[in-house]
Amino acid sequence: LVLGATGGLHATHPMAVWTIWYLGDIGGAVLVAPLVFVALRGRPAWGELFGRLETWVVGALMAAASAAAFSGWIDEAHWLTLLSALAAFPLLTWVGLRMGPRGAVMAGVVVSTVAVIGTATSRGPFSRPDAQQSLFLLWAYAACLALGATILAAAVAERDEAERARARAEEERRVA
Secondary structure: OHHHHHOOOOOOOHHHHHHHHHHHHHHHHHHHHHHHHHHHOOOOOHHHHHOOHHHHHHHHHHHHHHHHHHOOOOOOOOHHHHHHHHOHHHHHHHHHHHOHHHHHHHHHHHHHHHHHHHHHOOOOOOOOOOHHHHHHHHHHHHHHHHHHHHHHHHHHHHHHHHHHHHHHHHHHHHHO
């Protein structure tokens, strides 16, 4: 309403502007809210997470794939650009399974940030002449990355916690 009242909203595309605004808010909920929650309370501990060689290897692979997809090193029309962007999915699956919610959320935010910067500078597989198309493709990519890794990591963390509770109960039963 403020954009319409101040003349900042083009009368021909109000629904597109509203959709983009809405998707931006959802993106914040999908990417930023989990980041805040795991920063305050999450597993594994930061020191443990960054002390693993595995964290650095997977991080380097994700950085290389993201840079290849969104830096402009490869022609945007080339199939390798899309393939390198999609390489983040199995890597984030690995992170979700092995590094817990903290690792998954951090990795999803990093890859999404690289994708946003690359697309904003007209690089990568989601760069289109129409900015709205670019935004929708980018939003879908970032949401799928972040949600997939975060949900998988949360399910694994719940399973691990249930297994620890079962082991404690079994030990108490043995002692009693």
